[in-house]
Amino acid sequence: MSDSFERNAAVIQRRWPALYARLMAEDSGTVQADLVEGQGSTLSIAGIQLTSRHDRTREALLQADSLPAGDAVVHLYGTGLGDLQGAVLQRPNLERVYVYILNGAVFALVLQLLDQTTWLDDPRVELLYAADLPEIRLPFFALPSELVLADDFNAKIRDRLISETHLVFNNRExxxxxxxxxxxxxxxxxxxxxxxxxxxxxxxxxxxxxxxxxxxxxxxxxxxxxxxxxxxxxxxxxxxxxxxxxxxxxxxxxxxxxxxxxxxxxxxxxxxxxxxxxxxxxxxxxxxxxxxxxxxxxxxxxxxxxxxxxxxxxxxxxxxxxxxxxxxxxxxxxxxxxxxxxxxxxxxxxxxxxxxxxxxxxxxxxxxxxxxxxxxxxxxxxxxxxxxxxxxxxxxxxxxxxxxxxxxxxxxxxxxxxxxxxxxxxxxx
Structure with missing residues (x-):
């Protein structure tokens, strides 16, 4: 196991032991992942980039800015490479951020490759699988890449997220x-x-x-x-x-x-x-x-x-x-x-x-x-x-x-x- 995984796993095991056991059962070896480089770099999963390959930080800040500025509680669907979590946690008024896993195998792979302890160890963070709750929570931001990559277990929540995201567009007619x-x-x-x-x-x-x-x-x-x-x-x-x-x-x-x-x-x-x-x-x-x-x-x-x-x-x-x-x-x-x-x-x-x-x-x-x-x-x-x-x-x-x-x-x-x-x-x- 990599040093990154050991550090990440230690935090998750301490804070969310039941979730840690589920992550250990995920088969990240089945995930088709490639490094994609531009001005920066990112992971491509089955041809889907998890984030921008040019400026992940700027992208995350733009995504975070789409959330209401004054809300003390926000919900993030998809774990990505941790950039969005880091951007949201910069908000001074934030009391709680719920981070929902949309693809357990992809998240398990990211834990092996990159240090995620900064946001995982933040006491304001709660981590869970998206489908552990029957319904979505507002306000939210859903990572577009993981709406495509959502696994079977989280598919129902993915559908609700997409439906909510397209609500204004669907009503235009x-x-x-x-x-x-x-x-x-x-x-x-x-x-x-x-x-x-x-x-x-x-x-x-x-x-x-x-x-x-x-x-x-x-x-x-x-x-x-x-x-x-x-x-x-x-x-x-x-x-x-x-x-x-x-x-x-x-x-x-x-x-x-x-x-x-x-x-x-x-x-x-x-x-x-x-x-x-x-x-x-x-x-x-x-x-x-x-x-x-x-x-x-x-x-x-x-x-x-x-x-x-x-x-x-x-x-x-x-x-x-x-x-x-x-x-x-x-x-x-x-x-x-x-x-x-x-x-x-x-x-x-x-x-x-x-x-x-x-x-x-x-x-x-x-x-x-x-x-x-x-x-x-x-x-x-x-x-x-x-x-x-x-x-x-x-x-x-x-x-x-x-x-x-x-x-x-x-x-x-x-x-x-x-x-x-x-x-x-x-x-x-």
Whole structure:
């Protein structure tokens, strides 16, 4: 062992003995590391530079400056080469800095190569694995390199960090001042005024609800769903808009359909045969589609600022939206009074080399070939996904955690593992 490792290990063993034991079990020998030189130098891990190779100190100071200046407690995700920790510890008002390991093997390797004792021995520092906590803490800075290099154990926290980092960017599309948005809301005003408030559905169903999304694993359940749909009594079927046509193509009529997106058209929600099927929508949905729908219509809002003015003028109740239509579908089930919610096609990933059930690759936007990210599936294996799907998954998991009175079941191990759900003992292949 190197002198650096012995010094670093001695501090960690003294301050965090349980964490020291975990670090000793990390296999740093599997880490592909190279020295990269410029005006300075850094480590490259599997082609990803941990820090700048020109001026690590200046980079760390810029990163530290992005954190609120007056906060006494800050959170740093990723250990890097210790530069950011050193920059943050220079703050005179700092009382505590939490440093979270995102890749245990990479950190174990750094401990062998560089002296980290200055920040490790500082009494203001607390060191832990990121996934030891179920949720991220604010304010934070996450090292970009380690968001890419995060290991499987810390993947869920990585996803939450990226989702939080991209929050402003993701919301840019929904600007109430955009002409297209303003025109759509104006065109929908009369429908919103006259259609039934979604609150009329709240408290009307206390049993089990099936919430059906459009992930590829849905294809394994068409036969089961068709058989269950013919039973009396049976669970209530709520589907998202893009699942409606595949369900109908397989002889399954949902009880309710939820739609929130201005890009949904009659191609996704054909009106023919929709009598007796209730449609729950938000005002961005195409008014022509709404007027053609033959079943009852219910309208509500999300908390988005785009609805602020309309909400004042035309009061209606709200459903939770976390970026995807699956969120209001689940929230509707909870507010209707469901005690059990079983999810179908809630994959948040591209298992079986498909993007969606019942649609061709690219029909609903993302293409399989463009997938550059991953989540862990129900088998503990990495499965392809895209960045916004991981964000939607995070928000669903947060919603589930906030509703412990409801039991949530998943029906597929092929899609993303959803924290807070249990695999359905009878309906999971």
């Amino acid at each position: 929904f600007n109430p001042d955009e002409p297209e948005i303003a025109e759509r809301l104006a065109a929908s005003a009369d429908l919103v005024r006259n259609d039934t408030d979604v609150a009329e559905l709240f408290g009307t169903h206390s049993g089990e609800v099936f919430v059906i999304a459009t992930g590829p694993s849905l294809e394994k359940h068409f036969d089961n769903l068709r058989a269950i749909a013919g039973q009396v009594p049976r669970p209530l079927f709520i589907c998202v808009d893009t699942a409606y046509r595949p369900l109908r193509d397989h002889g399954i009529r949902p009880d309710l359909v939820v739609s929130i997106d201005q890009r949904i058209s009659e191609r996704h929600l054909p009106a023919q045969g929709s009598e007796g099927i209730r449609l729950v929508y938000m005002p961005l949905v195409d008014p022509q589609l709404l007027m053609a729908w033959q079943g009852e219509r219910y309208v509500g809002y999300s908390a988005s600022p785009i609805y602020a003015h309309m909400r004042e003028q035309l009061p209606k109740s709200s459903l939770y939206v976390g970026g995807s239509v699956i969120h209001p579908a689940v929230d509707l089930a909870v507010k209707m009074g469901a005690s059990r919610i079983t999810l179908f096609g809630a994959d948040f990933a591209f298992p079986m080399n498909k993007t969606h059930a019942g649609w061709q690759d690219g029909d609903l936007g993302p293409q399989l070939g463009a997938a550059r990210h991953w989540v862990l599936d129900g088998h503990g294996q990495r499965v392809k996904t895209q960045l916004n799907f991981r964000s939607y998954l995070c928000e669903l998991e947060r919603y589930i955690a906030g509703n412990p009175q409801v039991r949530f079941f998943n029906t597929s191990r092929d899609g993303a593992l959803i924290v807070g759900t249990t695999f359905h003992p009878e309906l999971t292949p």
